[in-house]
Amino acid sequence: MRNPQTVGSPAPSDISQRYGAARRGLSPRAQRGLIVGALLLAFATAVWFTVSLNIGRLEYQDVGYTIVSDSRAEVDFEVTKDFEDTAQCMLHALDDSYAIVGARIVTIGPHEGSSEAQRSRYYSAELRTEYRAVTGIVDSCWLVD
Template identity: 60%
Template sequence: MTVTDSPTMSQRYGAPQQRMSPAAKKWSVISALALALAAAVWFTLGNSFGELTFKDVGYNIESDTRASVDYQVTKDFDATAQCMLHVMDSSYAIVGARIVTIGPHEGASNADRSQHFRSEVRTEHRGVTGVVDDCWLLD
């Protein structure tokens, strides 16, 4: 009788653990990979639908009372969004503001979700920059 097989050792430390069979190891790895793939697909698709993003593309100060803001909005095809545009002077004071509504549009692929716009903004004084301050979805 060896030291590891004695009743005292098994009572004290419990029975020796059984090792996984090669088939069980293989199915554990396959299951873990399948779960990781499913999670990646879930996060990728979940983040691309129902999301509204916007970014400034450019601006043009046309006169003391007019400017235009170029911007990109990415949204679902059937969604309607509104965006707040601001024209600011050199001290970052807002000299012009406008809310624009962006309605549903046609498209077939994920790349078609993005649209480029140029909107005119009336100003009280000459501005030096134009930005998209915020966008939100309408119910």
């Protein structure tokens, strides 16, 4: 019977002479350093995304409404935007079946301020209605170029 190692496969010393010595893995200290570096990079990336996504963000919310008469409603709302941005908001007056009975687009221009808290401002706008409204809302807001 033949020995399979001697007939077809080269000896381990022949392989190391032909291809070089086998590579060693990273030391445990180097592995820990790579893991810590990867974690720091992931944390820095998360912070960068959080900050960059919050800059230039436009937010809006309803604050209140007043039904002035059968043909008028007033909507109070808050808009948070960068100081130099111009935004437009679509306001709706709704009846008791949630049908739109009045609509208006309001343009909100740049304003003065220097702190993060001053990015938010309160606004009030009057809408003419076709029928008596029961509520007023801010449907949407967008930035204007």
